[in-house]
Amino acid sequence: MTDATLRVAVVGAGNASRHHLAGWRRLAGVDLVSVADTVPERAAGLADEFAIAHSGISVRDQIESGAIDALDVVTPAHTHADFVEHALRHGVHMLCQKPIAETPADVARIKVAVDRGPGRLMVHENWRFRSWFRALRRRLDAGELGEVFHLGSSARFAGTVPTHSHPKVPFSLGRQPFFAEMERFLILESTIHQLDVARYLLGEPTGLYARSHRVSDLVRGEDVATVVLAYPDATAVVDRSYASKGHAAPPLLSETVVVEGTRGSAFIDAEGRLRVVVDEGGHRYEDVTEPEPDAYAGSYARAIASFVHALRHGEPFETDLADNLKTLRLVFAAYESIRTGQALDQHEIAALLPAGSPTEERVS
Numbered sequence: 001m002t003d004a005t006l007r008v009a010v011v012g013a014g015n016a017s018r019h020h021l022a023g024w025r026r027l028a029g030v031d032l033v034s035v036a037d038t039v040p041e042r043a044a045g046l047a048d049e050f051a052i053a054h055s056g057i058s059v060r061d062q063i064e065s066g067a068i069d070a071l072d073v074v075t076p077a078h079t080h081a082d083f084v085e086h087a088l089r090h091g092v093h094m095l096c097q098k099p100i101a102e103t104p105a106d107v108a109r110i111k112v113a114v115d116r117g118p119g120r121l122m123v124h125e126n127w128r129f130r131s132w133f134r135a136l137r138r139r140l141d142a143g144e145l146g147e148v149f150h151l152g153s154s155a156r157f158a159g160t161v162p163t164h165s166h167p168k169v170p171f172s173l174g175r176q177p178f179f180a181e182m183e184r185f186l187i188l189e190s191t192i193h194q195l196d197v198a199r200y201l202l203g204e205p206t207g208l209y210a211r212s213h214r215v216s217d218l219v220r221g222e223d224v225a226t227v228v229l230a231y232p233d234a235t236a237v238v239d240r241s242y243a244s245k246g247h248a249a250p251p252l253l254s255e256t257v258v259v260e261g262t263r264g265s266a267f268i269d270a271e272g273r274l275r276v277v278v279d280e281g282g283h284r285y286e287d288v289t290e291p292e293p294d295a296y297a298g299s300y301a302r303a304i305a306s307f308v309h310a311l312r313h314g315e316p317f318e319t320d321l322a323d324n325l326k327t328l329r330l331v332f333a334a335y336e337s338i339r340t341g342q343a344l345d346q347h348e349i350a351a352l353l354p355a356g357s358p359t360e361e362r363v364s
Contacts, residue, residue, distance in 0.1 A: 006030050006308060007067065011059050011083070012074030013037035013046045015176050016097065016300075020074050020124075021050045023301035027308060033068055034059075059083075063090050070311070072124075072304075073097060076178065077188075081106040081113075088119035095307045097124045098196075099188055099331065100324055107325065107353050114321050122307045122317035123324035127193040128200040129302040131292045132254065132274045136266055137201055139276060145261030146280075151202060151236040153194045155255035159242030160216035160223040163249075171250050172242050173218060185221025186240055187212065187334050194238045194255060195334075196327040198229055201259065202236060204326060205229035209343040210334035215243035227334050230343075253296055322355070329353050 008030055010020055024032055032052045036059050037043035062068045063086055071087045073080060073096040080096055087094045100123050101107045114121050159172030166174065173180055207230035212222035223243045229236040248270060257268040264278035272291030292298055310317050332352040333344045
C-alpha cells in the first residue's frame with residue numbers, strides 16, 4: 001500500500017469497540033467509513049459518538065464494492081472465519097480481535113484464507129503493546145536482568161461472583177454478558193493475553209501444565225485458572241481468577257508481573273508501573289517507569305498503528321496468523337492438560353493446531 005487514505009470499517013459495537021475507534025481516531029490518513037453491529041442502535045450510537053457517517057451499507061456490500069481497504073473485526077470468535085474468508089478473498093486487509101478462533105476447524109478455514117489472500121490478516125492482541133511490556137522487553141533484550149529463570153503473571157479479582165459493589169450482576173458479567181454462556185471461558189477469553197505476553201517476553205515454551213476451576217454458578221466455563229510454562233532454564237507461572245473476593249476491585253490496568261534474573265528482577269504492578277532492581281557486584285540500583293497517561297487505550301492505539309504501518313510499508317505484522325497461532329496453541333494445550341491431568345511437551349502442543357502460513361509475511 002501507499003500513503004493514500006486508508007478506508008476502514010469497524011464491525012462490532014461491544015465493550016472493546018470504543019477503544020478500537022479511539023485508536024483509529026489517533027491516526028492521520030485514516031477514514032473511518034462505518035461501524036456496524038447486529039444491534040443497529042448500538043452501532044448508530046458509536047457512529048454518532050465518533051462522528052462516523054453511518055451509511056447503512058452492509059459490511060459485506062462494502063467489502064464487495066471496494067468501498068473499504070481494511071476491516072477491523074471486534075465480534076465474537078465464532079464469527080471470525082466468515083469475515084476473514086470474505087474480506088481477504090476480496091483484497092480487504094483485516095485486523096481481527098483475539099481469539100482468532102475457538103475451534104481447530106475455524107483455524108483451518110482461516111489459514112486457507114490467509115494462504116490464498118490477496119488480503120492480509122493481523123490478530124489484534126493488544127496486551128503485548130502495553131507500554132510497560134514494551135519497556136520490559138527492551139530491558140530484557142539489553143540483558144539488564146541477566147539470565148531469566150522465573151516469570152510470574154497474576155490477576156485475581158471478583159468478576160463472576162457477587163460483591164458488595166456489584167450485588168446483583170457481577171462486574172465482568174455486567175460488562176460482557178456473553179461470558180456467562182462460554183463453555184471455555186477464562187483461558188480462551190482472558191488468560192490468552194497473559195500467555196501471549198509470556199511468549200513475547202520469554203519466547204516459546206517447551207512444555208505446559210494447567211489446572212482450572214469453576215467457582216461461580218453464574219458461568220458455564222472456568223473462572224479460575226493456572227498455567228505453568230516450561231522453558232529450558234526458566235519457568236513461567238500464569239494465573240488468573242474472576243472469582244476471588246477481597247482483592248482490589250476491577251477493572252485492573254495490568255496484571256501484576258515479576259521477572260527474575262541472575263542480575264536482578266523487574267516488577268509490574270496493577271497500575272502498570274515498572275520497577276527494575278539490579279543487584280550485582282556489591283552495587284544495587286532501582287529504576288521506576290510510570291505508566292503513560294491513558295495507558296489502557298494506548299495499547300489499542302499502538303496495535304492499530306502497527307497494523308497500519310505494516311500495510312503501508314509492506315512489512316510483516318508482529319501478530320500475524322503464524323505468530324498468534326503459537327499463543328492459541330497454548331490455550332488449546334491448557335484445556336487439553338486440564339482434561340487429561342497431564343503436562344504436554346512442545347511436540348504435543350504443536351500438534352494441536354495447523355502451522356501458520358509463511359505466505360502471511362508476503363509484501364502487498
